[in-house]
Amino acid sequence: MITSLWTASTGLNAQQVQIDIIANNLANVSTNGFKQARGIFADLLYQTVRQPGAQSSQTTQIPDGLQIGVGTVPVSTGRIFTQGSLQQTGNSLDMAIDGAGFFQVLLPDGTNAYTRDGSFQKDNQGQVVTASGYPLQPAIIIPQNALTVTVATDGVVSVTLPNAAAPVQIGTIQVATFINNGGLQSLGDNLYQETASSGTATLNAPGSNGAGMVVQSYVEASNVNVAQELVLMIQTQRAYELNAKVVSTSDQMLARLTQL
Template sequence: MITSLWTASTGLTAQQVQIDIIANNLANVSTNGFKQARGIFADLLYQTLRQPGAQSSLTTQIPDGLQIGLGVTPVSTGRIFTQGSLQQTGNSLDMAIDGAGFFQVLLPDGTTAYTRDGSFQKDNQGQIVTANGYPLQPAITIAAQALTVTVAPDGVVSITLPNVTAPVQVGTIQVATFVNNGGLQSVGENLFLETASSGTATPNTPGTNGSGVVVQNYVEASNVNVAQELVLMIQTQRAYEANAKVVSTSDQMLARLTQL
């Protein structure tokens, strides 16, 4: 009876983790470049009462055995890096990646971070930065007197200047790809960091080596499917209630035993 109490308690914990993940997904349904997370769970150890394949007689074996599971545990939160829809903004510094890859930005400590959020702006030096002020890498500076900014699908950034007929190229955006996107570490602010699991970032010219192209005047929306999350939330709630019922039932059975 004690076993069922502890087993059900692991189920309660696992479903609470699942609800927390769903809540974060729904909270970020309007976050540019956000990638939906999902909970990954694994069963715990088993109490083996009869070993499968053990001898039941001189000539026979137990076919299945008797093993009682001890519950479940959360093991990871996987990211689903499917493409989000592209939303037009009309801002010439807004960019989306249509396909694989990440924009590269420089953090204050010198670390390179990676993002799918292409809602860029200019700082007081004319440098292209994120909404939180982190410079795009490689660095690109837009002259104060620039009349227009054009970003080609291959990442080439050009501006037009007064009294200059031809566009002036001021830099090229690179798109970083990884062997394992799921190994990236989420650090908030729509940023990811490279880890040993993700592999080393490979900078690419957009549209080459399997990387996506850059689309100007658009941002990538969150890939969270609200209807899917709501259905999963209902399923998780029912699973939580079922585990709570097991705890309650086990408690009642223990109480009855103590009265004997």
């Protein structure tokens, strides 16, 4: 009975973690560039009462063993980096990546971070920055007298200046890709940071080497599927209730034993 109490308690903990992940997904359903997460779980060690293939006599073997599991444990939260829908904004500084990759931005400590949120703005120096003020890398500085800003799908940024006969190229946006997106560490603020698991970032021209293309005046919406999350939430709730029922039943059986 003690084993079943412990096993059910690990199930309760696992389902609570799953609910927490679902809640975060739903909370970010309107967050630009957000990627939904999924809980990944593993079974715990087994109590082996009888080994598979053990001798039942001198000439026969037991085909199946007797192993009793003791529960489950959360091992990771896996990000699902599927493409979110592209939503038109009409803002010339908004950009979305159609395909794989991330925008690279510079953090205050001098390190780089990566984001799918392309809702960019200008700071007081004309530099293109995120909504939180982190500069896009490589830096793009828009002249104060620029009349229009154009971003081509290959990342080339051009501006129209007064009395200029043709648009002037002021920089090129690059797209960072990783060998293992799942190894990126979430920092919050729509940012990711590379780790040993993700591998180092490779900067590419948009549309080359498997990197996505840049789409101007669009942002990428969250890839959270609300209906899917609600179904998973119901399944998780039922699993939690079943594990709670096991705890209650085991407690009743232990109480009955103490009365014997």
